[in-house]
Amino acid sequence: MVSDARDGAERVRKIVHGLRSFSRSREQDPSTPLVVADVLDAALRLTGNEVRHRAQLVRELGPVPRVVADDGQLTQVFINLLINASHAIPEGHSDQNRITVRTRTDDQGRAVIEVEDTGQGIAPEVQARVFDPFFTTKDVGEGTGLGLSICHGIITGLGGQISIESAPEHGTVVRVVLPGHAGAPARDAAPAPASEAVTAANGRTRHRVMLVDDEPQVAHTMERLLRRDYDITVALCGRDAIDHITRGARFDAIVTDMMMPNMTGIELSEELRRVAPDQAQRLIFLSGGAFTAQARERLDELGAPQLEKPVTAKELRACVLRVVTEARPPAP
Known part of the structure; x- marks a missing residue:
């Protein structure tokens, strides 16, 4: 009992620390145009183990404009979406399920990022509340209900949109749309997946x-x-x-x-x-x-x-x- 309380207190401390960091970073005016594929790559590296146990990862990364955003905040959004997609799929049978990360440019020149899973899907009445703070469909102790709410705040704060398309037993698509940076090159091609090599550019092996x-x-x-x-x-x-x-x-x-x-x-x-x-x-x-x-x-x-x-x-x-x-x- 004491151990559970201690673990719970530590988790609350981490959540509060994350919210404070989020609040502080929102006060900053992000001015650096980011390559979306680089931010996605960082999020995929961080969530790779979570995804691997539940689904095959499919990358369909088309060229998109750069976007003006805080690197840490945008990575946090993609991490949340990837973890949610993973949790929608039960562990085991990873060869029978897919999580697809897709990027493209829409007809208004905006960057479109989609995370699609083949999980259990979301009922219509639940979809209407998924961006509400503290709303979660996970079991007690497994979710705080803050993830998608924070994602919504970050994306709308950047002048973008985030939406969900889902149906029970037919999986879910979460779509993020962000305005392109006017001063940056029109398109950035998606890079190849990160190499497993550990040799630096100067030829020396890295720790x-x-x-x-x-x-x-x-x-x-x-x-x-x-x-x-x-x-x-x-x-x-x-x-x-x-x-x-x-x-x-x-x-x-x-x-x-x-x-x-x-x-x-x-x-x-x-x-x-x-x-x-x-x-x-x-x-x-x-x-x-x-x-x-x-x-x-x-x-x-x-x-x-x-x-x-x-x-x-x-x-x-x-x-x-x-x-x-x-x-x-x-x-x-």
Whole structure:
């Protein structure tokens, strides 16, 4: 009971932190024209594990104009849409289901982005409320009802539109329409999917870092801070992190949240010590300060670096650099 309350308090803290970040960023005037395909690619990397267990990912990325938006906010929108599409499809039989990401330019020169799933669909009476704050069709504890409401606020704030087409047992299409940036080139062709290579442009092999956090927005923020210098892999739960490693991946640093459902940061550490002791030595713990005395004692025993949320960019980069430097040469 106490554990459930603690987990719930930590989740509320994360939600409030996300809402504050959203409110602050809305006060800024975004002025950078973005390549939509680049933002989509970041969102797809962050949600890849979630999608893979439920459906085949299909990319139909046609050329679209650049759009003026905040990179973090637009990525948050696409992450929410991809996770919702994944959750509409039960786990298992991923070969029989699809999540399609589609981009095109409409006859008014606007960028159109669609996320379509072959899931269970949405009843008409529910569709009318999906953008209402705190409305959710998920089970208790599985959703906050804030995702689509925040998406709606972001997209309409950019002068765009977001809509849903769905029918029970026939899947769902969520469509985002954004005005093109008048000063940018008319079209940007979609790039090929990101390469698995970890070699930098100067020919030197980059260090590999895995980020483990059940909040995609937090993981995306860290990825943005580190991706210039490191090859980044994102896992949205401890089990996904273990799966990467048991399939042979090796990392020079593993940054993990402490408070995650199903497998906490400490439990991840214990499992790593069992299956890959060398990787357990690469851990960096992120905490929100909500610890029992027993957890604090165990953290001290592990001797791994610890960072307190909200962590600054300087603190995160310095800690990762220290750990990867100890891990030379770079992980294969």
